[in-house]
Amino acid sequence: MGQGVRLPVINGLGRTDRRDGWLGQPFVMAIALVALMVYTGWRLLVMDGDIHYDDHRVTSPIFSPDVLHLSGLTDYPGWLNSAILILWLPFGFRGTCYYMRRVYYRSFFASPVACWVDEPDINKKIGYAGERRLFIFNNLHRYFLYAAIAILLFKWWDVIHSLHIGHGFILDVGSIVLATESFLLTMYVTSCHAFRHLVGGALDRWNGGLSSLRGRLFALVSSPRLNQSHGFWFWTSLGFVFVGDLFVMAVANGTIPEASIVLIGGV
Ligand code: FES
Secondary structure, eight states, X not given: OOOOOOOOOOSSTTXXXXXXXXXXXXXXXXXXXXXXXXXXXXXXXXXXXXXXXTTTTEEOGGGOSOHHHHHTOOOSOTTOOHHHHHTHXXXXXXXXXXXXXXXXXHHTSOTTSSTTOOOOHHHHHHOOOTTSGGGGGGGGHHHHHHHHHHHHHHHHHHHHHHTEETTEEEEEHHHHHHHHHHHHHXXXXXXXXXXXXXXXXXXXXXXXXXXXXXXXXXXXXXXXXXXXXXHHHHHHHHHHHHHHHHHHHHHHTTSSOOOXXXXXXXX
């Protein structure tokens, strides 16, 4: 067994020899995550109107898939909405994401805040238990991936649905917003480490037939544009959920007009 190597980190929370702005990124990320969580709580529990316009042609990404509308149910408690029913799936997927673990370990637990920066003494006492004890639920990530793929299909269905109006075709800013959100989410899901394992990483070798195809898929998912940029896709896809929600809410309550770019056929 190898011996643990003691690195010459200066002891004491936040103490370090680093001279760069190591606190900036985790600090901004913490603010962003708290702000998005507060906004989501406000939207779900307080302000859950104006979630679609044009009679459900365009639906807010936070409330999609709008399972209550799709089910045809009309008799349900006034406090209930589709986001309350389905958001635990994207929350579970993002909350157990390997990149997200890095973010919350740094931003919320200071464990450590950055490389070569010391962590609080309590963290040293508790120790790192990885995916055991409190964080055992992180093992569910691969299962949340299947749910995220299903949600992704609904998102693209939303885009196609938004292009139909009456017996005609419409392309408006709402469709472009939904398509952008779906594209970013597609990049986030297909750059996931568990997805990489699913498409080819689970195999020992890729030689011949289906396995060589899976090898090529593995290389594609591992590329700089996908897996190596997973953090970029995490933030852009997350941010655009809220851009989309604000846009749909603003059109639905009349703050900004609905702007069609192409309209073919009758309404
Ligand atoms: Fe981030 Fe799977 S590792 S979504």
